[in-house]
Amino acid sequence: MASIPEPSSNGENTKQNWLESHEAGYHKTLGNRQVQMIAIGGAIGTGLFLGAGARLQAVGPSLAIVYLVCGAFSFLILRALGELVMHRPTSGSFVSYAREFLGEKASFVAGWMYFLNWAMAGIVDITAVALYMHYWAPFAGVPQWAFALVALFIVATMNLIGVKWFAEMEFWFALIKVAAIVLFLIIGTVILGVGGDVTGYNTGMHLITDNGGFFPHGLMPALVLVQGVVFAFAGVELVGIAAGECKDARKILPRAINNVIWRIALFYVASVVLLVCLLPWSAYKAGQSPFVTFFGGLGVPGIGSVMNMVVLTAALSSLNSGLYSTGRVLRSLAMGGSAPGVLGRMSSHSVPYVGILVTVAIYFVGVLLNYLVPSSVFEIVLNIASLGILSTWGFIVVCQMKFRAAVRRGEVNDVSFRMPGAPLTSWLVLLFLLGVLVLMAFDYPNGTYTVASIPFVGLMLVMGWKWVSQRSRRTMLKPTIPSVALTQKILEKDDN
Numbered sequence: 165m166a167s168i169p170e171p172s173s174n175g176e177n178t179k180q181n182w183l184e185s186h187e188a189g190y191h192k193t194l195g196n197r198q199v200q201m202i203a204i205g206g207a208i209g210t211g212l213f214l215g216a217g218a219r220l221q222a223v224g225p226s227l228a229i230v231y232l233v234c235g236a237f238s239f240l241i242l243r244a245l246g247e248l249v250m251h252r253p254t255s256g257s258f259v260s261y262a263r264e265f266l267g268e269k270a271s272f273v274a275g276w277m278y279f280l281n282w283a284m285a286g287i288v289d290i291t292a293v294a295l296y297m298h299y300w301a302p303f304a305g306v307p308q309w310a311f312a313l314v315a316l317f318i319v320a321t322m323n324l325i326g327v328k329w330f331a332e333m334e335f336w337f338a339l340i341k342v343a344a345i346v347l348f349l350i351i352g353t354v355i356l357g358v359g360g361d362v363t364g365y366n367t368g369m370h371l372i373t374d375n376g377g378f379f380p381h382g383l384m385p386a387l388v389l390v391q392g393v394v395f396a397f398a399g400v401e402l403v404g405i406a407a408g409e410c411k412d413a414r415k416i417l418p419r420a421i422n423n424v425i426w427r428i429a430l431f432y433v434a435s436v437v438l439l440v441c442l443l444p445w446s447a448y449k450a451g452q453s454p455f456v457t458f459f460g461g462l463g464v465p466g467i468g469s470v471m472n473m474v475v476l477t478a479a480l481s482s483l484n485s486g487l488y489s490t491g492r493v494l495r496s497l498a499m500g501g502s503a504p505g506v507l508g509r510m511s512s513h514s515v516p517y518v519g520i521l522v523t524v525a526i527y528f529v530g531v532l533l534n535y536l537v538p539s540s541v542f543e544i545v546l547n548i549a550s551l552g553i554l555s556t557w558g559f560i561v562v563c564q565m566k567f568r569a570a571v572r573r574g575e576v577n578d579v580s581f582r583m584p585g586a587p588l589t590s591w592l593v594l595l596f597l598l599g600v601l602v603l604m605a606f607d608y609p610n611g612t613y614t615v616a617s618i619p620f621v622g623l624m625l626v627m628g629w630k631w632v633s634q635r636s637r638r639t640m641l642k643p644t645i646p647s648v649a650l651t652q653k654i655l656e657k658d659d660n
Contacts (some may be wrong), residue, residue, distance in 0.1 A: 179264070183252070183254070183260060183263065183264055184252070184254075186254070186256055186260065186495075186496060186499040186500070187254055187255060187256075187408060190255055190327075190408055190409050190510075190514055191327065191409065191514045192409060192410060192411050193327060193328055193331075193409060193411065194327065194328075194331055194406055194409050194410045194411060195410075195411055195416075196416045196419075196420075197335065198331040198332070198334070198335050198406075199403065199406055199410055199416050199417070199420050200416075200419075200420050200423065201334060201335040201338040201339065202331065202334050202335075202338070202402060202403055202406050202420075202485075203400075203402075203403040203420040203421065203423065203424055204338045204341075204342060204423075204424075204427060205334050205337055205338035205341070205399070205402075205481050205485065206399035206400045206401070206402040206403060206485065207238070207397060207399070207400050207424050207427055207428055207431075208338070208341045208342070208345070208427075208431055208478070209396060209398075209399060209478050209481075209482060210292065210475050210478045210479060210482075211393070211395070211396025211397075212345075212396065212431065212432055212435065213341070213344070213453050213455065213471065213474055213475045213478055214453050214475050215396065216435075216436065216439075216448075216453070216454050217448045217449055217450055217451065217452050217453060217454045217457065218449075218450035218451070219389060219392070219393065220436070220439070220440070220445050220448040220454060221445075221446070221448060221449060221450055222381070222385055222389060223379075223380075223381060223385045223386045223389050224375070224376060224378070224379065224380040224381065224440070224445040224446075225372050225377070225378045225380075225436070225437070225440040225445055226378045226379045226380075226383075226386040227386075227389070227393075227436050228378075228432075228433045228436040228437050228440075229378065229386065230386055230389055230390055230393050231393060231396075231428070231432040231433050231436060232428075232429070232432075232433050233390065234390060234393050234394045234396070234397060235397065235425070235428035235429070235432060235433070236425075237394070237592075237593055237596050238394075238397040238400050238424075238428065239424055239425040239428065240583065240584075240585075240589050240592075240593050241400065241401070241557050241560055241561060241593060242400055242401070242403070242404075242421045242424055243421060243581075243582075243583040243584060244560050244561050244563075244564035244583045244586075244590065244593070245257070245258070245401060245403075245404040245421075245560050245564075246404075246417055246418060246421040246581055246583075247564050247567065247579055247581060247582055247583050248261045248404070248560070248563055248564055248567060249404055249407045249413060249414075249417050250414055250417070250418070250579035250580070250581045251567060251576060251577075251579055252264075253407040253408055253410065253413035253414065253417075254407070254408045254496075255405055255407075255408025255409060255492040255495070255496065256405075256408065256492065256493065256495075256496030256499070257401070257404040257405045257407070257408070257492075257493070257496075258274055258278070258401070258404065258556060258559050258560045258563060259271050259274050259275040259278070259493050259496040259497060259500075260496050260500075261559075261560075261563040261567070262274040262275075262559050262563055263496075263500050264563075265563050265566035265567060265570065266559075266562065266563065266566060268500055268501065268502060269629060270559070271496075271497070271500055271502055272497065272500075272502035272625070272628070272629050272632065273555070273559075273625055273629075274555065274556065274559040275493050275494070275496060275497040275502060275503070276497070276502075276503075276625065276628065277551070277552045277555035277556065277621075277625075278489075278490075278493050278552055278553075278555070278556045279490055279493060279494065279523075279552070280548065280549070280551070280552040280621075281398070281549045281550075281551070281552025281553045281555075281556065282485075282486040282489060282490045282523070282549075282552070283486075283490070283523065283526045283527075283549075284548045284549035284552070285398070285482065285486060285549040286482075286483055286486040286487070286523065286526065286527045286530065287526070287527060287529065287530030287533065288530075288549065289479045289480075289482045289483040289486065290312045290315055290316055290483060290527055290530045290531065291308075291312065291530060291533070292475075292479040293311055293312060293315040293476060293479045293480060293483070294308040294309070294310075294311035294312045294315070295308070296472055296475055296476040296479065297311040297476070298311075299468070299469075299472045300469065300472070307535070308535075309531050309532070309535040312530060312531045313531050315480065315483065316483075316524065316527050316528065316530075316531060319333075319480065319483050319484050319487060320487060320520065320521075320524045320527075322484070323484070323487045323488055323491065323515070323520050324511070324513075324515055324517055324520060324521075325513060325515075326513040326514070326515060327409050327488075327514070327515065330484060330487075330488045331406075333480075333481075333484050334481060334484055334485065334488075337477050337478070337480060337481035337484065338481065340473075340474060340477045341474060341477060341478055341481070342431075344455070344470075344471070344474045345431050345435060348435065348438075348455055348458070348459075349430070349434065349435065349438065351462075352438045352439075352442055352458070353438065355367060355442065356368070356438065356441055356442060362442050362443055362458065362461045362462065363443065363447075363461040365442075365443055365444065365447075367441060367442050368441060369441055371440060371441055371442075371443065371444050371445075372440055372441065372445075374444075375444045375445060375446065380445070387603070388603060388606070388607070390599075390600065390603060391600045391603035391604045391607060391611065392607075394600055395549075395550055395553060396432075397428075398549075398550075398553045399482065399485055400424065401556060401557070401560065402485050402488075402489055403417065403420055403421065404417075404560075405488070405489050405492050405493070408492065418581045439454050439455075439458065442458055443457065443458060443461065447461075453471045453475065455471050456468050456471045459471070483527075486523065486527075487520055487523055487524065487527075488520075490519060490520070490522075490523040491515070491516040491517070491519040491520035491523065492516060492519070493519070494507045494516065494518075494519030494522060494523075495507055495508050495510075495516035495519050498519075501632065501633075502629075502632055503632065504632075504635075506518050507519045507522065548614060548617070550604065550614065551614060551617075551618065551621065554597055554600060554601060557593075557597055558594060558597050561590050561593050561594055561597075562594070564583055564586070564590060565586075565587060565590050568586060568587065601615065
């Protein structure tokens with residue numbers, strides 16, 4: 165167990181000191197440039213570069229509206245997180261906030277569900293890296309598991325060296341993604357402006373109206389697609405975790421968070437609108453990036469390789485983020501007694517190396533799956549990850565609501581960077597997340613089976629909580645562990 169300050173006469177101050185002590189060992193080294201790109205990287209993933217082709221086939225131009233709605237709710241979740249960060253920046257992020265406002269049980273659930281998300285998503289990412297490498301003919305004969313292993317080794321090494329290496333990798337990964345989209349927006353806008361042709365089609369808004377309008381298949385397919393599109397924004401919460409290692413979080417984070425909304429509008433919404441004004445939506449297809457379809461129509465040589473490099477970068481970025489975030493979340497769990505104390509250990513480079521290595525071990529299972537069942541890896545783990553991200557976003561909003569309640573009671577200081585429209589928007593976000601879960605249940609078979617697995621996941625969490633709480637009590641009987649009274653009091657409060 166980690167060292168905890170001795171209790172004092174003021175219970176609230178003692179708990180606050182205890183929570184702040186969990187940040188011991190981290191270096192505040194991340195600057196504005198890195199945090200801004202971490203925020204961008206979290207908002208842009210393979211869902212735009214690769215998945216947009218299949219989604220355009222499914223719902224046509226209404227995909228822009230779906231992206232806008234899901235992006236707006238993602239922004240509200242980020243603003244809720246930003247309000248909590250202004251209250252107390254911490255690398256434990258929503259795990260630490262759940263501990264403060266909801267108790268250790270909630271912190272346990274929030275942390276382990278987030279770990280479940282990244283553990284599963286990381287296996288998907290490591291598989292994606294291997295698949296993207298097979299795009300190039302010289303690598304077609306290399307086993308899928310070999311590329312997965314090399315990617316895991318490189319990203320894990322960078323994360324273990326230090327947070328600056330993670331941040332620099334994420335900076336350049338995000339820069340490549342942004343550069344690709346900006347290049348498309350510039351070229352596409354010029355062609356649209358001069359009224360040029362693309363593969364024989366006259367560009368313009370008429371390509372939307374002449375092909376069934378914004379809802380060519382009706383409203384229902386667009387509504388159902390929400391449950392898939394929303395996960396394209398998974399990772400936006402990463403900026404909250406980075407706040408704990410930021411040089412001046414209260415100054416830098418509000419700007420980074422506020423910039424997310426226009427980036428979503430520009431990169432997702434504007435890109436889709438431009439795509440359907442350059443070619444009919446039916447010209448895009450599943451399995452091929454819509455950007456490759458467009459540039460291929462212009463006859464640009466090597467565009468397939470360029471875009472494959474971009475989606476490869478997006479997968480590596482996600483893998484990089486998963487190792488970074490789970491290492492910090494597992495340490496936060498350990499500091500509160502919701503995980504084995506060994507996960508709280510820090511290296512000489514101020515990195516929670518044990519937590520990172522545990523995640524590496526999970527990702528190594530992904531390497532084995534690539535060896536055993538290379539064609540089935542995505543189906544095995546992708547949907548399970550969605551439960552973790554829904555849980556995380558829900559906890560962020562509930563903690564924000566509890567924080568506002570604590571402000572009204574005078575228990576904590578207010579902050580100037582608030583979630584707009586709260587508490588109404590807080591309730592709307594929770595209702596939206598519940599709606600996504602319901603839509604998943606109707607997405608047979610994968611979504612239905614995923615929702616059906618919730619009782620099993622809940623049972624595993626109950627068993628895990630009983631194990632760690634009993635272990636914590638046994639540990640606290642040892643006289644070498646400080647602050648027994650405070651920790652015992654917190655656990656007893658959670659059990660009531």
